[in-house]
Amino acid sequence: MSAGRLGPFFEERHEALAARAEEAAGKLDGEEDPRRIVEKLAAAGLLAHCVPSEFAHGNGNGNGSIDVRDLCVIRRALGYRSSLADTMFAMQGLGSFPVTLAGSEDQRRALLPRVARGEAICAFAITEPEAGSDVSAVATRARRGGDHYLLDGEKTFISNAGIADSYVVFARTSDDRHRGLTAFLVDGAAPGLTTTPIELIAPHPIGRLMLQDCPGERIGDEGDGFRIAMATLDRFRTSVGAAAAGMAARALDEAIARVKVRRQFGKPLAEQQATQLALAEMALDLEAADLLVAKAAWLGDRGDKVTRAAAMAKLHATEAAQRVIDRALQLHGGLGVVRGTVVERLYREVRALRIYEGTSEIQKLVIARDLLR
Numbered sequence: 001m002s003a004g005r006l007g008p009f010f011e012e013r014h015e016a017l018a019a020r021a022e023e024a025a026g027k028l029d030g031e032e033d034p035r036r037i038v039e040k041l042a043a044a045g046l047l048a049h050c051v052p053s054e055f056a057h058g059n060g061n062g063n064g065s066i067d068v069r070d071l072c073v074i075r076r077a078l079g080y081r082s083s084l085a086d087t088m089f090a091m092q093g094l095g096s097f098p099v100t101l102a103g104s105e106d107q108r109r110a111l112l113p114r115v116a117r118g119e120a121i122c123a124f125a126i127t128e129p130e131a132g133s134d135v136s137a138v139a140t141r142a143r144r145g146g147d148h149y150l151l152d153g154e155k156t157f158i159s160n161a162g163i164a165d166s167y168v169v170f171a172r173t174s175d176d177r178h179r180g181l182t183a184f185l186v187d188g189a190a191p192g193l194t195t196t197p198i199e200l201i202a203p204h205p206i207g208r209l210m211l212q213d214c215p216g217e218r219i220g221d222e223g224d225g226f227r228i229a230m231a232t233l234d235r236f237r238t239s240v241g242a243a244a245a246g247m248a249a250r251a252l253d254e255a256i257a258r259v260k261v262r263r264q265f266g267k268p269l270a271e272q273q274a275t276q277l278a279l280a281e282m283a284l285d286l287e288a289a290d291l292l293v294a295k296a297a298w299l300g301d302r303g304d305k306v307t308r309a310a311a312m313a314k315l316h317a318t319e320a321a322q323r324v325i326d327r328a329l330q331l332h333g334g335l336g337v338v339r340g341t342v343v344e345r346l347y348r349e350v351r352a353l354r355i356y357e358g359t360s361e362i363q364k365l366v367i368a369r370d371l372l373r
């Protein structure tokens with residue numbers, strides 16, 4: 001453990017990684033092309049942290065998994081600068097972790113080094129028009145077709161739809177609500193896969209997938225899909241909180257800079273006590289978010305069950321980030337709603353974090369279920 005800048009839940013290597021991630025994030029400012037972003041994240045060595053180290057460095061001495069605190073440190077730095085870069089980073093992890101977790105050795109060797117080098121863009125497809133919060137309602141079907149499976153169905157709100165080289169698609173191999181789900185690898189160029197984009201309020205490559213007799217390779221066993229999906233989300237949920245904290249930290253910095261220079265009623269806004277109270281509350285919200293994220297990440301890396309801690313970290317950090325960014329915008333007055341200001345951008349970009357990887361309401365249900373067990 002270190003008593004460095006990141007606090008006691010982190011080790012010295014995380015401090016070094018944070019500095020490296022911040023430097024790389026600074027160079028991504030203004031970059032809007034998702035593939036270029038992925039290339040730059042790979043060149044900075046950040047994507048190596050999305051896969052077990054034996055697939056990123058070829059040294060074969062890793063522990064076979066990925067470090068949640070690494071993900072958090074990187075996502076906080078990226079969130080501070082560019083939510084698009086954060087999305088591209090997160091999807092490389094989320095869209096390949098089912099293979100890390102349950103893939104065959106051949107699948108791992110074929111995909112994971114390309115993920116780390118930024119050569120394969122990944123996607124993770126569960127959500128369907130009639131299966132959002134209720135993952136067990138997935139209706140996409142998979143049937144055996146020779147040495148692989150053929151998938152039929154529709155997915156929606158899939159990040160990287162249309163630009164991904166590799167999709168993990170969850171489909172039904174039997175009618176059992178949970179045990180009937182199986183995970184598949186679908187190539188981005190597979191016949192029978194078509195995509196249509198969806199435009200959001202913030203930059204984020206996302207769209208629908210239509211699967212018609214689309215070939216897929218099974219990941220793990222039939223019936224393992226629900227477990228693989230939940231284990232993947234458990235691993236990554238805490239890092240959504242870290243990205244939110246990064247965005248909130250940026251908003252707080254922007255607000256502090258603005259109130260020091262903006263003068264009204266004969267003095268800077270910073271000298272009005274109401275402004276000071278707002279800043280104190282924003283800083284407190286952010287500090288609590290960082291601490292919940294750090295604790296959940298540390299528990300995850302220790303190998304503890306983190307369902308409740310990760311849900312708390314994601315819930316609090318994303319809700320707190322929304323509050324902090326809203327207050328930062330308010331402190332900017334009219335300037336805060338002018339297109340192109342940082343707080344205006346953050347205000348649009350933070351919104352989706354309370355929805356994806358389980359809405360805030362679903363996080364509360366997860367926490368309550370754990371309390372009542």
Ligand SMILES: Cc1cc2nc3c(=O)[nH]c(=O)nc-3n(C[C@H](O)[C@H](O)[C@H](O)COP(=O)(O)OP(=O)(O)OC[C@H]3O[C@@H](n4cnc5c(N)ncnc54)[C@H](O)[C@@H]3O)c2cc1C
Nearest residue numbers: 124125126127132133157158159352355356357358359361
């Ligand atoms: C930017 C973005 C990126 C995404 N990327 C991906 C991706 O890469 N892959 C993927 O598979 N999915 C992705 N999603 C989909 C996302 O996971 C779903 O949007 C989310 O799970 C919610 O599902 P829904 O939109 O169908 O909302 P619904 O489930 O219809 O929920 C609507 C509202 O009802 C509430 N609600 C639902 N059930 C309950 C309940 N039991 N009790 C109380 N309230 C409830 C919800 O909290 C929400 O407020 C993405 C979404 C967004 C916005």
